[in-house]
Amino acid sequence: MTRFARHRMLTGMFAASLLAAATPSFAQEVRLDVPYVPTSQTTVDEMLKIANVTAKDYVIDLGSGDGRIVVSAAKLGATAMGVDINPQRIKESHENAKAAGVTDKVKFFQQDLFQTKFSDATVLTMYLLPSVNLRLRPTILNEMKPGTRIVSHDFDMGDWKPDQFKDLGTDQVYFWLVPAKVEGAWTAKVGADSYKFDLTQKFQEVSGTATMGGKTLKVENGRLAGENFTFELVDGGNRRVMMGKVSGGSITGKDWSATKG
Ligand SMILES: C[S@@+](CC[C@H](N)C(=O)[O-])C[C@H]1O[C@@H](n2cnc3c(N)ncnc32)[C@H](O)[C@@H]1O
Incomplete structure (x- = not known):
């Protein structure tokens, strides 16, 4: 049938x-x-x-x-x-x-x-x-x-x-x-740089911006597999793949981290 x-x-x-x-x-x-x-x-x-x-x-x-x-x-x-x-x-x-x-x-x-x-x-x-x-x-x-x-x-x-x-x-x-929740503002440290992330989430799909000083980068192709968060940080022609684990109000990656707010 x-x-x-x-x-x-x-x-x-x-x-x-x-x-x-x-x-x-x-x-x-x-x-x-x-x-x-x-x-x-x-x-x-x-x-x-x-x-x-x-x-x-x-x-x-x-x-x-x-x-x-x-x-x-x-x-x-x-x-x-x-x-x-x-x-x-x-x-x-x-x-x-x-x-x-x-x-x-x-x-x-x-x-x-x-x-x-x-x-x-x-x-x-x-x-x-x-x-x-x-x-x-x-x-x-x-x-x-x-x-x-x-x-x-x-x-x-x-x-x-x-x-x-x-x-x-x-x-x-x-x-x-079930995707973790990442919608909203995050303060991120990526190496020596500090960013403000502003993320929009639709179920497991995420996009947004990352601002540092007066410069705005894009967050693209963001995807949540449960608590595992992968996205691309796009700076003009440069794309950097970022991976991290979400745990409540923090995200921890290999060489970066973020906290909610
Ligand atoms: C399509 S059958 C699926 C049965 C089983 N899960 C399977 O896959 O073989 C749906 C089942 O839901 C039960 N059911 C219907 N309404 C329910 C409700 N409000 N609460 C609990 N069970 C309900 C029915 O009695 C039925 O056995």
């Missing part, structure tokens, strides 16, 4: 799930924001591979279905948590974790993903809907640590471009790193 056919199916089923809310059943008590469509095991494996999940990770799957992403992450040694609003899915998840022998590494909770604290995950996985991704985006960008890995099956994050994208033919995998 193509991405668009599946998108139509997901959104079509979504409408159906709302209609079902009028019938006296589980659906009467809970409103599904996304219908249940499981990710194929091949795509689960690709999602965990693109995020480079290891035993050091804490993986959270929002809307975890039958727990397949959580169980697969645990099989790689990670600890993992899944939340799903449908109690039937949570029951299946416990059964699947038991069958895979990973009950000590996983937790499943029947709860609303919008009421779930997920900022302590090192990897966040999602197979939701574009509108749901966009509702989660501010929390991801503002509350998750720089460098946190985000993976989404099939759906993007609007104008936050993915850092990696893999087209598997029937499925697509999107990958982002």
Whole structure:
């Protein structure tokens, strides 16, 4: 099935799930924001591979279905948590974790993903809907640590471009790193020179100016990969590649540093 056919199916089923809310059943008590469509095991494996999940990770799957992403992450040694609003899915998840022998590494909770604290995950996985991704985006960008890995099956994050994208033919995998925040004014020491940086940030992309005395240089092609910041300092025809690590209000490079303000 193509991405668009599946998108139509997901959104079509979504409408159906709302209609079902009028019938006296589980659906009467809970409103599904996304219908249940499981990710194929091949795509689960690709999602965990693109995020480079290891035993050091804490993986959270929002809307975890039958727990397949959580169980697969645990099989790689990670600890993992899944939340799903449908109690039937949570029951299946416990059964699947038991069958895979990973009950000590996983937790499943029947709860609303919008009421779930997920900022302590090192990897966040999602197979939701574009509108749901966009509702989660501010929390991801503002509350998750720089460098946190985000993976989404099939759906993007609007104008936050993915850092990696893999087209598997029937499925697509999107990958982002939560970028550090560098927008605004910085005082930088580059060798013996002092600069005032004024940076503009759009997600992982950065541009701006660097002023020293009456001279203004350009900051171009700035890019954040989590807390790793790379840009070019452009002085006429000269381009100098600068690299540094952002940690809160400071940036530290090999032969330069900056502090916020
Ligand atoms: C497309 S399925 C993805 C399942 C699983 N993550 C996977 O990739 O196989 C979306 C899941 O989100 C769940 N869901 C829908 N709305 C939810 C909400 N508000 N809170 C938690 N789970 C929700 C559904 O029950 C469903 O299992």
